[in-house]
Amino acid sequence: MDIEAETPWDSTPDISARIVTAIGRIATVLRSGMWEVSLAEGLNPAQAEILQLLQYRTTGVRLSWLAKQLSISAASTSDSVAALVAKGLVRKAKAADDGRATALHLTPEGEAVAARLGHALSFADTAVARLPAGQQQQMLTGLFKLIAELQKTDRFPELRACLSCRHFEANKYPGQEVPHHCALVNAPLPISFLRIDCAEHAPADPLVQRRNWEAFA
Numbered sequence: 001m002d003i004e005a006e007t008p009w010d011s012t013p014d015i016s017a018r019i020v021t022a023i024g025r026i027a028t029v030l031r032s033g034m035w036e037v038s039l040a041e042g043l044n045p046a047q048a049e050i051l052q053l054l055q056y057r058t059t060g061v062r063l064s065w066l067a068k069q070l071s072i073s074a075a076s077t078s079d080s081v082a083a084l085v086a087k088g089l090v091r092k093a094k095a096a097d098d099g100r101a102t103a104l105h106l107t108p109e110g111e112a113v114a115a116r117l118g119h120a121l122s123f124a125d126t127a128v129a130r131l132p133a134g135q136q137q138q139m140l141t142g143l144f145k146l147i148a149e150l151q152k153t154d155r156f157p158e159l160r161a162c163l164s165c166r167h168f169e170a171n172k173y174p175g176q177e178v179p180h181h182c183a184l185v186n187a188p189l190p191i192s193f194l195r196i197d198c199a200e201h202a203p204a205d206p207l208v209q210r211r212n213w214e215a216f217a
């Protein structure tokens with residue numbers, strides 16, 4: 001019987017497992033950074049995230065959409081929203097596209113708190129910015145590809161990313177160094193400029209979205 005020699009690295013987890021562990025650790029550090037600033041503002045993490053999700057969404061959002069983004073139940077989302085309304089940070093209004101539905105908006109005070117929360121992760125931004133530009137671009141591409149894979153499992157909430165935007169024209173310039181295009185600004189869109197959360201985003205047809213993410217994965 002062949003017995004394979006043991007090496008000192010036999011118990012090392014696969015690289016995929018170590019990447020997931022690293023992302024998980026980074027997420028914990030980011031969460032604790034956000035937690036600190038949220039506490040200082042008198043908010044719990046879900047409330048802080050709701051304020052950030054409402055930021056730059058001038059047409060307002062529905063409660064069900066928020067629950068999906070937060071991956072929590074509609075009832076828990078409703079409790080958090082009620083607390084934010086009581087604090088004067090969120091207001092409810094009739095949805096522009098359906099008078100019977102309610103849309104949630106930030107109040108001016110909510111806008112100010114959301115802006116302060118936006119600086120909570122600047123320590124991580126500084127750390128990433130210290131990496132060489134090429135490595136940052138590789139990392140961004142790798143993260144987009146990972147998100148594209150996760151989108152296939154329906155586990156990733158909707159993003160205002162270029163790949164799901166109706167202004168995004170994939171491979172408009174095939175074979176070119178910058179193959180993609182943003183029709184909104186009518187300019188080629190380099191990978192390093194692809195956005196994950198763009199205020200001008202308009203959802204593309206679901207089939208086109210899936211095709212774009214799959215082409216990228």
Ligand code: SF4
Pocket residue numbers: 160161162163165166167168169181182183184185195198199200201202
């Ligand atoms: S930059 Fe904004 S508007 Fe342009 S394709 Fe990306 S998400 Fe859409």
